[in-house]
Amino acid sequence: MARRRRRKQKNSIEEAIAGIALIAPFFFIYSVTGSMGASVFASFVAVAMVIAFIFYRQLAAATRLRNSGIAEIDKMDGRQFEKYLGLLFSAQGYKAEVTQASGDYGADLVLTKNGQRIVVQAKRYSKNVGLKAVQEVYGAVAHYRASSAWVVTNSDYTEQAYRLARSNNVRLINREQLIEMILQVKQRNSATKKAG
Structure with a gap:
């Protein structure tokens, strides 16, 4: 039960970090350049990076399980x-x-x-x-x-x-x-x- 709770807390922290990583570039670029287009572009880049990171982690976890022979x-x-x-x-x-x-x-x-x-x-x-x-x-x-x-x-x-x-x-x-x-x-x- 406590381990499940820790896992949920870890996932919540990761989701919060991902949310900040998605929002922060928009506001930072907009405050520096004043350009809405550049801000939206920066947000899209951040979204792509977060998706790539999530995909990489899932792929690494699947590879780790396969290599271990746990199945x-x-x-x-x-x-x-x-x-x-x-x-x-x-x-x-x-x-x-x-x-x-x-x-x-x-x-x-x-x-x-x-x-x-x-x-x-x-x-x-x-x-x-x-x-x-x-x-x-x-x-x-x-x-x-x-x-x-x-x-x-x-x-x-x-x-x-x-x-x-x-x-x-x-x-x-x-x-x-x-x-x-x-x-x-x-x-x-x-x-x-x-x-x-």
Whole structure:
């Protein structure tokens, strides 16, 4: 809920800036030149620039999503998602172990890096993940003798899940963070291939 509110506030700020960018050239040019024609022309140029900027941002966002492969992730079942995350974390230098499908004690993956053990709950959902996932992964910390607990989803979390995670020091990785993680790994891999 709070994230949705922040997104709406961000959109409102962007709309206000676009509005100012459309109106300001008209008044500025008119005050400098006194020419209505030049003012209208400046406004048209500003409109074209705002439209181009909006188009560019939408195109960049669509390209980013396509490059991340998130659409394929959205089609995976839960077990495929767990295995995919195992590969993704392995590419980041973690030793990743996907736990058994049932009776996993709240951890779908166990990651190890630099002597630290992290339990991960993987949630491939079409809706927001609730606090049950946070409770389960937090419970897995003691069983697996882990130092940290994470929940990773291709979606987002409820406000209750965010609050519980904050109070129990559980890291939540949502859709945007997952996309960013995937893109970073792909970028690193392509740079390594070019260098090699």
